[in-house]
Amino acid sequence: MSTFTASVLQHFCNADIQENLDIIAQLINKAAKGGSKLIILQELHNTPYFCQVEDVNNFDLAETIPGPSTEYFSSLARENKVVLVTSLFEKRAPGLFHNTAVVIDADGSVAGKYRKMHIPDDPGFYEKFYFTPGDIGFNPIQTSIGKIGVLICWDQWYPEAARLMALAGAEMLVYPTAIGWDPNDDDHEKQRQLDAWIIAQRAHAVSNGIPVLVANRVGYEPDPSNCSSGIDFWGNSFICGPQGEYIAHANSQNETVLTAEIDLKKSEDVRRIWPFFRDRRIDGFEDLLKRFID
Helix, strand or coil: CCEEEEEEEECCCCCCHHHHHHHHHHHHHHHHHCCEEEEECCCCCCCCCHHHCCCHHHHHHCECCCCHHHHHHHHHHHHHCCEEEEEEEEEEECCEEEEEEEEECCCCCEEEEEECCCCCEECCEEHHHCCCCCCCCCCCEEECCEEEEECCHHHHHCHHHHHHHHHCCCCEEEEEECCEECCCCCHHHHHHHHHHHHHHHHHHHHHHCCCEEEEECEEEECCCCCCCCCEEEECCCEEECCCCCEEEECCCCCCEEEEEEEECHHHHHHHHHCCHHHHCCHHHCHHHHCCCCC
């Protein structure tokens, strides 16, 4: 399938998990009725972003894969005949947890999964407390609509991750995301951060010649500990083509089913005029495996 319709879901999250699941189901149904064959969900979509605090009780939110959420979303994928990219708090074993994307094919089967490789540890984003870094590498997932290179949030800043997915045959890059502003930052700082985030991901499309689809949550979520001002998730989910061109772009305030047509054949055309893969000097890149060059 070289051309198909895709959607990314941008929505608010609250403390009622079932209510979140119901909202997601409604948005999936809406996207499917609009013709979408691929639907991307935002990062850790079942709950509020619990990583604002370090709280051992939050490990109770984790679940096995397969488990209740994969069963729920497999049913939705099968009923709507769509490929879903979901994002779950995975309990792999006692004391071992991951931030994991599960890709479900249109027949309801699990096509594959990706465990987030880059784990942040910053004020309001205490993910290292919860997640072990991924250990299954940068491997695209084959689905009925093509090979999907799934990366998660903090991964989106690393060109190496995008490149490895593309080199392994990914036909598109997909980023489930939960990122936002500190409400205390001024408007200029907020705009700089947002611009950097967008530029970095559109650059992955350009340098690899493939579409990029980004699903970010939206809305204010307070810090449960009251130690900070919380996070104002900035939305701005988008879909861009292989030259980084916007195909669809959401705003920073609203729940959105963002939909666009993806033409995978265009990647072949773009790579012919911008042959970055041809001209890569792989004989001079050995230092990329070093932490730092002294």
